[in-house]
Amino acid sequence: YGSPTPKRQTWKTLVQAFVCSPVAASYTDSSDDETSPRDKQQKNSKGNSDFCIKNIKQADFGRREIEIAEQEMPALMALRKRAQGEKPLAGAKVVGCTHITAQTAVLMETLAALGAQCRWAACNIYSTQNEVAAALAEGGFSVFAWKGESEDDFWWCIDRCVNLEGWQPNMILDDGGDLTHWIYKKYPNMFKKIKGIVEESVTGVHRLYQLSKAGKLCVPAMNVNDSVTKQKFDNLYCCRESILDGLKRTTDVMFGGKQVVVCGYGEVGKGCCAALKAMGSIVYVTEIDPICALQACMDGFRLVKLSEVIRQVDIVITCTGNKNVVVRDYLDRMKNGCIVCNMGHSNTEIDVASLRTPELTWERVRSQVDHVIWPDGKRIVLLAEGRLLNLSCSTVPTFVLSITATTQALALIELYNAPEGRYKQDVYLLPKKMDEYVASLHLPTFDAHLTELTDEQAKYLGLNKNGPFKPNYYR
Amino acid sequence: YGSPTPKRQTWKTLVQAFVCSPVAASYTDSSDDETSPRDKQQKNSKGNSDFCIKNIKQADFGRREIEIAEQEMPALMALRKRAQGEKPLAGAKVVGCTHITAQTAVLMETLAALGAQCRWAACNIYSTQNEVAAALAEGGFSVFAWKGESEDDFWWCIDRCVNLEGWQPNMILDDGGDLTHWIYKKYPNMFKKIKGIVEESVTGVHRLYQLSKAGKLCVPAMNVNDSVTKQKFDNLYCCRESILDGLKRTTDVMFGGKQVVVCGYGEVGKGCCAALKAMGSIVYVTEIDPICALQACMDGFRLVKLSEVIRQVDIVITCTGNKNVVVRDYLDRMKNGCIVCNMGHSNTEIDVASLRTPELTWERVRSQVDHVIWPDGKRIVLLAEGRLLNLSCSTVPTFVLSITATTQALALIELYNAPEGRYKQDVYLLPKKMDEYVASLHLPTFDAHLTELTDEQAKYLGLNKNGPFKPNYYR
């Protein structure tokens, strides 16, 4: 479990800052106040000053953002309603570290409605919507976050969340593992009272599994990144839309008739291929796994090695999770104008470093778009410098954020209320049944009507009428 | 583990007889010989008479059928080639009980080429291609099977396979569990020498799991029905085509503009929905599982309860594996001309029994097509009396049979060669890696070129370069 890596953090934040609610940007940008929030004395209208944010006066703007987000997150609103009366999080003291956006605010206010006390920091130095933070502070939440924190600010905010006399958290909600890391490093004794960690990100989950392997995980942790619903939405359905969106916003390319190679036919690759095929592109696929390869064939894609088509394609998309899938040799052979981008899990798929050589010229033509120019004049169009196109150049739909936030809330409830012994010092997936519950809370959005099993049918199938309906491994 | 159920057996065979190679039908039908094969004395050209089939003189016709099938089963042919020199089944004495068709013949001759001795009976009293059986007998295989066996013949043939002085099987290849049942009942001691059972059918696998649960399974068994490759092909890809084919052959219905409700959005339902949507039908889906329900929404299908659309749809298709999904009440409300059929795992989904009441008239309008007529003249069109449409009214592509046969061959090799202790007295799935191998053997059919991991990439991903590439649960 290594120390936090500030450089990477910075990359991540740059990328994600781009994503966050462009609507709100205007309010934030118009602020010309240069004083650091740490140097300001602010109180909310009730006299409370246990927070640190940019400007409490923006609270009204933030409230409006939150109200709009509420409309798009009906599942959390339903959770609030169903819990009326009982408070499944009564007594919970949740310390959180996530992006601070209108969607997060809906989550936090839901947790509060269910009985929890919350203290919150940002998991990213750029992604905070200042006016949302203001609305939260005005509403009584202890929030420590602003857009444009320094590295030092970042850890200071986290520390202020955790380190308060007379208050000790008993639940952690983390996104990236930095909060968890900080408590491990500075306040290891705190874990004695903590009932569990809920972690959202790939990176954070990876760190937890490493801790677990090393025998150092001292509380149960819930991996909400790998729940079925979230995975399908993040990967297949979300990427099916964001590949088109990301390419259009950056390059205005027409998809019809274009030849495209998609490297990797997992869920992300399947989503990309389906979308591009539907738009009239001719799509080739590369794979290492014969089962996925056979699926690509049956779905109507020619399965090739990259070298077979690299000279002829107009667009190259990586979705493998692997490294060095597109190496310099391939980049050298691409035709003039070829667009290269990455939709996979890391920024290692395209060997961008290999393009930083003296004979090649880089030209930034738009935000997130570079032309890399060969001595003979050939240009390739590199998007987001090989980082994730969908995060850098598209947006994450609120619907997906809603699924994530609902899953986080349910994971907190489950860990907080689980009887002694159900969870050990290990990393767990959300129980199938709760995963199904998250899904069911989102069906009304589509005016979708679920069928219920009759008693006779449930018996025939050997299932409980309320689920779970499928084995855990079902995707 | 109940006794075999002859009635059901007969149903099954009727259905499947329809399926089996219509090409061959001509040869078989032209035979006007009414003598029972059990009363005939036949020898092949080498003087061997250890077989019992319809007519050894049809061997040449059968050989031609086998040669054509060989062309469509390149994976088995590749297995033969790769094994040249080594004989992974040397010493294996395989007793088999499957449909006896040209495809099975390719499998048996592959097993022989890999070193095995084979004795074979039919798993079905109607499905044997007589001329293929003749070709196998001529080629030296001890085959006991003909089209149109009686129930008594059926068990007599199985017994002749097993019960031979001086020969004892050490491997079982079964399809339906009847052979396994017979040995359990008559020759339980035989299991001492048997290294394993490979079982292909849902029913047979179900029986094995019951035996295992009851602690009565005395050898390892391989469930080849649930391997990933086979499942995807049998369910998603195969049904995507057979739903169209089955409906067209029976009703000539035009799909464009038709309103269809598909009950169940598992793999079979997904295949049916995709095909019908592509043909211009308007498709509604019913589901009990909220996760599958959400997938249906994201794939563009309205999720409804059956009662909401039952009056307006033109076609009702069940794919749930459940019982009484379409009950009399729904059948009463359907509109005139509505087509009703079943693509699920059982014949219980449509409550056909409820239609056998005096006020309703049944009219058989074609093979597999009944009009059920209400007193007011309303007709519904019931296909295959509610049994599986894809088996009754369509064909199983050779490609799918090839995947099954290859999986069976590899399962035999694995069980026969597995070191002591790898498999206990339990039911196993084929190891992921062998599943991937089956897939890879079929890629050349599509001229598909797999990418190989570099050493560096394999290390980065923590994978062996030769697989397995995914966790076991991956679908």
Place this chain on the structure above:
Amino acid sequence: YGSPTPKRQTWKTLVQAFVCSPVAASYTDSSDDETSPRDKQQKNSKGNSDFCIKNIKQADFGRREIEIAEQEMPALMALRKRAQGEKPLAGAKVVGCTHITAQTAVLMETLAALGAQCRWAACNIYSTQNEVAAALAEGGFSVFAWKGESEDDFWWCIDRCVNLEGWQPNMILDDGGDLTHWIYKKYPNMFKKIKGIVEESVTGVHRLYQLSKAGKLCVPAMNVNDSVTKQKFDNLYCCRESILDGLKRTTDVMFGGKQVVVCGYGEVGKGCCAALKAMGSIVYVTEIDPICALQACMDGFRLVKLSEVIRQVDIVITCTGNKNVVVRDYLDRMKNGCIVCNMGHSNTEIDVASLRTPELTWERVRSQVDHVIWPDGKRIVLLAEGRLLNLSCSTVPTFVLSITATTQALALIELYNAPEGRYKQDVYLLPKKMDEYVASLHLPTFDAHLTELTDEQAKYLGLNKNGPFKPNYYR
């Protein structure tokens, strides 16, 4: 205007005989009566004997067929209803020559309901459904047709329709032009009283245009083959389904992953390509017209020359209307097992004659399926000997027949009622507005609800509220 070509006629009939209602086949086939209808004395129950058919006793069976067809032809039934009271065909004496099937019977009874007298012969020596002919005769129609006419019978029947003392036709409904030809040849004076010809087939229309060009057409003729609605349905929508159906019924081929080349990207090619792409095939297109070629590109198909892909494809489909598209040289280069078939307008697209050479062996493996075998053992699978796959090996949906029949009825009404001078001695397309009316009569089948223009909108668009809504050339 040449003489009828019996050989071709026979081919056509063979093909079409295959198509016609397999349901009915049973009744017809069970008849073992070998006496020629011309030698029989038959009366219907009202004592009328002005007909010549196989067996009047089959009338009840035929009536049932007609009743079922009525349910599938709601547009004609609607025409009957709307006309109640007024009889737009009062006084019309229609002589017809078409396939005599249940669908035709619905058309004839509709014409009668609208006031017409009808006499009818078959346009094809094999396609008559005897029991339908019986029902028509029983119903008082003068029908002269049976399944299995000789060439001589064929013309005798036509002559009996036309040549009746005291009765002279004033309208012709033809399918193929044989009836028109016969009147031209034998009774040219009859044209003086004839108000018009309605012709359905490509061949018949072609003959009419030649007559017109030569200045020999002496009455107005309506080309119902080229109406927009019929064209779209016959070509795009119908072929989208029949390409899959035709291939499945003949070869059981699995479409997923198959490489297919479609020659020609007109309406038929577009339908074939869309269907195969949706089923997971990889489709290549050849074209001569750069505009259609560009459309193929935008729809996601690689545009190639046949020679570029001929060695690799699994299926070759011609849809060009051209000749010698697939010549021997290409057939020589195809890979083993390649399927070759024709969906175009003629049987000239595949140079089948070039395959009838001594070194190639032909093997008939199923009805409509030949293996052509090269000396080295390579087989290609030739369907329907290069004739139209959709007619030979699939069925024409009743919905399409309904559109055709409705168009024919409206064309008769239009020609019969048109004011002097509206139509000259020329070939006409159905007026756009009536084409739209045919379409509108079929919308209820789909429970489709048309929007009506407000007065204000109609004025804004410069349209009549009741159409026509598009220029004549709109497709």
Place this chain on the structure above:
Amino acid sequence: YGSPTPKRQTWKTLVQAFVCSPVAASYTDSSDDETSPRDKQQKNSKGNSDFCIKNIKQADFGRREIEIAEQEMPALMALRKRAQGEKPLAGAKVVGCTHITAQTAVLMETLAALGAQCRWAACNIYSTQNEVAAALAEGGFSVFAWKGESEDDFWWCIDRCVNLEGWQPNMILDDGGDLTHWIYKKYPNMFKKIKGIVEESVTGVHRLYQLSKAGKLCVPAMNVNDSVTKQKFDNLYCCRESILDGLKRTTDVMFGGKQVVVCGYGEVGKGCCAALKAMGSIVYVTEIDPICALQACMDGFRLVKLSEVIRQVDIVITCTGNKNVVVRDYLDRMKNGCIVCNMGHSNTEIDVASLRTPELTWERVRSQVDHVIWPDGKRIVLLAEGRLLNLSCSTVPTFVLSITATTQALALIELYNAPEGRYKQDVYLLPKKMDEYVASLHLPTFDAHLTELTDEQAKYLGLNKNGPFKPNYYR
């Protein structure tokens, strides 16, 4: 032929200004020079001063833009190459009035390469790319245009193009009809020497047809707006992509599972429906024309009246070309959050005026996005204030611009070289053959290979080997 309508002009320009190359925007925006170009004295490097633009010093930037555009307009570059040696426009004096962008520059330089002299003004007061105008001026073109002209500047620029002593145009290339109008009004005698007008826009073409009807058109005019290729690309293929792009950029909506109603199923509607269906939306269609309605049915869309679904849909899209399709009554009934936008030919389809009432609150949430809020809190999301979404909130692909520019160039060549008498004082469509030529020039972009007819085939089909291949009305 009415006077120009400045108000509308201004709307149009506002819309289109948004579209034009965002890349270039940076250069233009950085200019802080406030002097009117009309007051500046500028010369290019060769001392020429016959132009009026923003800043000649930006020429280098503009040249780079032009060079990039050249790569995306291979058809024009091919025209230049093929014409080498011969100069089909030698002697042509073209006066043009179009958007002045990099793409137009490639067109102008192509015309020059083919022998023409060009003088050019902008057809829009906002759309000029100043640096491109500079590059053109530097290259010797007489350009009169800058971004942000006043209404007076606009007509002054046009006049400067036309009114030059010793120079008189003989060809007009117009986009919107303003240039043509100006000459009609001020210099009617000029038409004596003018060989023809090429007009690109719907509005301009409409004006020409009105002139023609009124007998006032005094030269031949070519309507390049309605050429087949352009129509298909502008409508079907372009809208298939821009509907998704426009909705995403403005609202970030997730398409999967959304219920959408598309009003109108012409080419634009077909494109929108296909795209949304492919992305997993549930799409309803409204139509007034029964033929298009039947097509919608066959393509798998429920045909409804708007009132039937207006309460349940998430997105409403108009594509009718009609007025008041979405009226206040429908807007009142939409559900909270419903998105409303227009893809049709005018800004009249949504009755936006009806929303400007005191009880409704408008809130601008992003560029081109308004929330209209009902007293009960319901919001609808109105895009581009009901103007064209694809022009306002998406981009026009260079490929489409290339097709238009090539068509314009060929139309100029055709009119300039046509023998006396081929064209009269009327409005013409580009000859089919030249339309096909435009298409063929764009095939290399897709590496698409056209098949050539053999002599024998051409004869069989009765076609010239070089086309035209289809009748004029073919779409």
